[in-house]
Amino acid sequence: MSDLTIGGFPLDLLGLQLVTGVALGAIYVLVGIGLSLIFGLMNVVNFAHGAFFMVGAYVGVFLYGYTGSFWLSLVAAPLAMGLLGLAVERVLVRPLYGRGIDDPLLLTFGLSYVMVEGVRIAFGLTGLPFGAPPELRGAVDIGIGYFPLYRLFLIAFSMAVVGALWLFIERTAFGLVIRAGARDPQIVQVLGIEISKVWLAIFGLGCALAGLAGILAAPLQGVTPEMGIPVLAEAFVVTVVGGMGSLAGAVLAGLIVGIVVAMTSLVAPDMTKMAIFALMALVLLVRPRGLLGRAGALG
Amino acid sequence: MSASREDGRVSASLEDGRVSGLLDRPRAGGPAPATPLLAVEDLAAWYGHSHILQGLSLEVRPDEIVTLVGRNGAGKTTTLKTIMGLVAKRAGRVTFAGADILHRPPHERFHRGLAYVPEERRIVPGLTVEENLRLGILAARGARATRRDEARRIEAIAETFPRLKQRLKQEAITMSGGEQQMLAIARALMAEPVMVLLDEPSEGIMPILVEEMFEQFVAMKRAGTTILLVEQNVELALDVSDRVYIVDGGSVVYHAPAAELRADPEIQARYCAV
Missing domain, CATH: 3.40.50.300 (P-loop containing nucleotide triphosphate hydrolases)
Known part of the structure; x- marks a missing residue:
């Protein structure tokens, strides 16, 4: 332990808060990537993304109550949200293609209200408490102090998911189609690819990632019908700061936003919201396309 | 001729x-x-x-x-x-x-x-020459081509278009207009x-x-x-x-x-x- 301080805060505390920020950022990354993929490929602003996050958390918590297995919840929540996403794209969003960006935006906005109300009716207004599973409880010494094991798991697991996603997009045939389709959907069609199937899959994948983020976030805060609302706002900040449609940008921006939130809450807990929007304004002033916008689209 | x-x-x-x-x-x-x-x-x-x-x-x-x-x-x-x-x-x-x-x-x-080479060539930015070529045959996989055909076709195409051969790993959009046009044609020919x-x-x-x-x-x-x-x-x-x-x-x-x-x-x- 050192006695160094910055602005009155011991260095160790700042270090721990930084890791807390990374853990928070991991959630933002997962939610932001989904939002960014869907926008980058389909030009659809998914306003229901926060609701998918929330319903994913509920599905996970509900299943955990039944089976007692957090690992099962970790698989089932994204799977369920992926399937729901497929159905939503196929039935609700698809008829709106070619009608500009507003219609799908309004549709998903309305859908988010339906999902939130549905959960309120099914599970009540107050939300459910949820803690980390027993095997992930406790804290470990990370050199600068004790840090909750669950948050370390959250960081490692999210990074593994992002890594797998990166491999999928960079190394597989479908990933190649995704990268090409984000830039030029028409040429992809001319080369024999049924673009509507690609869009369907991407919408499902994005929603699955939101559901995964939801169940991962549940042990940090419990679940409430409104838990997706601030996350949606933060995910938008992530996609704008990172650059719309940029995978690497979403990762970078997610971590930055997480760290900014964690650090601000240390100094001025009431100003975290303002801090991330100030960050967004600042990035937009300097780089209107976001940190990695276009130059690294889906790269 | x-x-x-x-x-x-x-x-x-x-x-x-x-x-x-x-x-x-x-x-x-x-x-x-x-x-x-x-x-x-x-x-x-x-x-x-x-x-x-x-x-x-x-x-x-x-x-x-x-x-x-x-x-x-x-x-x-x-x-x-x-x-x-x-x-x-x-x-x-x-x-x-x-x-x-x-x-x-x-x-x-x-x-x-039926293949199509548009006027604007439509080389996909962010992809290498090789990736653009692969894009031309991906959809045929399973039906008209196998995974092995993919490598074989890229090799054959590279022989036909020697200008592309040395540039397979280069980002396609950085090539000259003529080379991009060759690539657009080559890509259209990938699936025969x-x-x-x-x-x-x-x-x-x-x-x-x-x-x-x-x-x-x-x-x-x-x-x-x-x-x-x-x-x-x-x-x-x-x-x-x-x-x-x-x-x-x-x-x-x-x-x-x-x-x-x-x-x-x-x-x-x-x-x-x-």
């Missing part, structure tokens, strides 16, 4: 071509008149309220190179786009390999063996299409590359790929083409064997001046 040798056969069969639909003889039957591979009848297309194509008809028979010429804005590019299904509002009839494809989505044309629609391949490209490219078209034809070409460079186009259609005001105003138009500078001057 071999075009003039072909002309005799083609012009002789021009008459028969009109009734070939009734005969429907298989191509293997010898040098007999062939059923058109692509038949466009009374094609109409609109951009918003602009009525661009107004009853355009043409035919391309197997192993032909057919060229559309005409002024800027005559409707040549729109014709190719409409055949490919890329113009939303369209009417008429487009028959390819015996199937009416006008109202089918673009990706279905690919699977029937029956027929290729080529829109203004020589535009904005160094003359030496243009000649190389047109030699490539003749080689493609020899290898059994049918070509429908839109080209401003009329002289070069006539050299490699079997037949020519002149498009004006959204429909065909003249069609003849290439040799015939080559010998008629007056017609050329009337319709082909830019």
Whole structure:
């Protein structure tokens, strides 16, 4: 332990808060990537993304109550949200293609209200408490102090998911189609690819990632019908700061936003919201396309 | 070039071509008149309220190179786009390999063996040359090609287009215009299409590359790929083409064997001046 301080805060505390920020950022990354993929490929602003996050958390918590297995919840929540996403794209969003960006935006906005109300009716207004599973409880010494094991798991697991996603997009045939389709959907069609199937899959994948983020976030805060609302706002900040449609940008921006939130809450807990929007304004002033916008689209 | 040798056969069969639909003889039957591979009848297309194509008809028979010429804005590019299904509002009839494809989505044309090289080349930014080539054969996987074919085709294409060979790992968009055009053509050939629609391949490209490219078209034809070409460079186009259609005001105003138009500078001057 050192006695160094910055602005009155011991260095160790700042270090721990930084890791807390990374853990928070991991959630933002997962939610932001989904939002960014869907926008980058389909030009659809998914306003229901926060609701998918929330319903994913509920599905996970509900299943955990039944089976007692957090690992099962970790698989089932994204799977369920992926399937729901497929159905939503196929039935609700698809008829709106070619009608500009507003219609799908309004549709998903309305859908988010339906999902939130549905959960309120099914599970009540107050939300459910949820803690980390027993095997992930406790804290470990990370050199600068004790840090909750669950948050370390959250960081490692999210990074593994992002890594797998990166491999999928960079190394597989479908990933190649995704990268090409984000830039030029028409040429992809001319080369024999049924673009509507690609869009369907991407919408499902994005929603699955939101559901995964939801169940991962549940042990940090419990679940409430409104838990997706601030996350949606933060995910938008992530996609704008990172650059719309940029995978690497979403990762970078997610971590930055997480760290900014964690650090601000240390100094001025009431100003975290303002801090991330100030960050967004600042990035937009300097780089209107976001940190990695276009130059690294889906790269 | 071999075009003039072909002309005799083609012009002789021009008459028969009109009734070939009734005969429907298989191509293997010898040098007999062939059923058109692509038949466009009374094609109409609109951009918003602009009525661009107004009853355009043409035919391309197997192993032909057919060229559309005409002024800027005559409707040549729109014709190719409409055949490919890329113009939303369209009417008429487009028959390819015996199937009416006008109202089918673009990706279905690919699977029937119809390839398209757009005017703007549409090389996908952010992808390497090799990735652009792979994109050209991915959709054929399982149906017309296996994973192993992919590597084999990229190798074969790299041999055909040596300029691309040294640049496989380079980001495609950083190449010169001519090289990008070669890539666009190579990408369209990856899945071994029956027929290729080529829109203004020589535009904005160094003359030496243009000649190389047109030699490539003749080689493609020899290898059994049918070509429908839109080209401003009329002289070069006539050299490699079997037949020519002149498009004006959204429909065909003249069609003849290439040799015939080559010998008629007056017609050329009337319709082909830019």
